[in-house]
Amino acid sequence: AQSVAQPEDQVNVAEGNPLTVKCTYSVSGNPYLFWYVQYPNRGLQFLLKYITGDNLVKGSYGFEAEFNKSQTSFHLKKPSALVSDSALYFCGGSGGGNKLTFGTGTQLKVEL
Amino acid sequence: EAGVAQSPRYKIIEKRQSVAFWCNPISGHATLYWYQQILGQGPKLLIQFQNNGVVDDSQLPKDRFSAERLKGVDSTLKIQPAKLEDSAVYLCASSAEGGGRAWEQFFGPGTRLTVL
Numbered sequence: 001a002q003s004v005a006q007p008e009d010q011v012n013v014a015e016g017n018p019l020t021v022k023c024t025y026s027v028s029g030n031p032y033l034f035w036y037v038q039y040p041n042r043g044l045q046f047l048l049k050y051i052t053g054d055n056l057v058k059g060s061y062g063f064e065a066e067f068n069k070s071q072t073s074f075h076l077k078k079p080s081a082l083v084s085d086s087a088l089y090f091c092g093g094s095g096g097g098n099k100l101t102f103g104t105g106t107q108l109k110v111e112l
Numbered sequence: 113e114a115g116v117a118q119s120p121r122y123k124i125i126e127k128r129q130s131v132a133f134w135c136n137p138i139s140g141h142a143t144l145y146w147y148q149q150i151l152g153q154g155p156k157l158l159i160q161f162q163n164n165g166v167v168d169d170s171q172l173p174k175d176r177f178s179a180e181r182l183k184g185v186d187s188t189l190k191i192q193p194a195k196l197e198d199s200a201v202y203l204c205a206s207s208a209e210g211g212g213r214a215w216e217q218f219f220g221p222g223t224r225l226t227v228l
Contacts, residue, residue, distance in 0.1 A: 004154075026224070032215055034215075034217075036219075041221070042218040042221055042222075043116070043203055043205075043218075043219030043220050043221045043222050044155070044203070044205075045219070046216050046218070049215065049216060051215065090154050090155070092154075094215075097183075098161075098168075099157055099160065099168050100157065100217065101157075102154030102155050102156075103154050104152070104153055104154050105152075105153075105154055
């Protein structure tokens with residue numbers, strides 16, 4: 001069975017500092033990996049995806065993620081955090097584009 | 113483009129009552145998903161439709177949950193009878209078949225269900 005793990009329930013970072021939200025995956029076949037963000041009382045919004053190609057994927061709002069096959073990781077990063085980035089972030093993965101499994105989410109809090 | 117629409121946004125019912133949720137996906141999206149998101153957890157796929165056919169319903173509690181997608185567009189998800197543990201946000205999502213945005217799921221705002 002496929003699984004996605006987000007080991008940190010919460011990440012705190014000061015505005016202007018770089019941020020990293022961690023994700024590891026276990027899927028069969030070629031991994032299809034995604035990051036979504038969820039603001040209060042809103043649905044999930046797509047940030048970026050890795051299907052194939054360059055290991056560094058650039059997405060919306062200045063976010064990027066690095067696919068690391070050997071470590072089965074897909075960490076979300078941003079060089080300079082903003083207070084408005086504070087939200088709940090979900091990593092999702094599937095094997096070959098089939099059923100998407102989400103992690104439990106990481107609450108990002110960016111403080112002034 | 114218009115997003116995924118869901119209604120109602122909120123619903124409070126007593127246990128053992130029935131409830132139905134409606135979803136209208138993005139126009140032209142062949143694939144439609146229903147997820148259950150319990151507080152503090154990630155969304156869990158309940159059922160996936162490709163046009164009006166079911167692709168995956170392995171995690172749908174079929175003794176009480178049902179879903180349909182008539183004519184391959186709108187979809188309804190029903191719970192009958194509801195249990196306390198069904199309290200959650202029910203998310204609908206849709207995705208296109210191919211092109212640059214393949215496999216990218218677009219989510220609606222969700223329906224927050226409270227079962228008392």
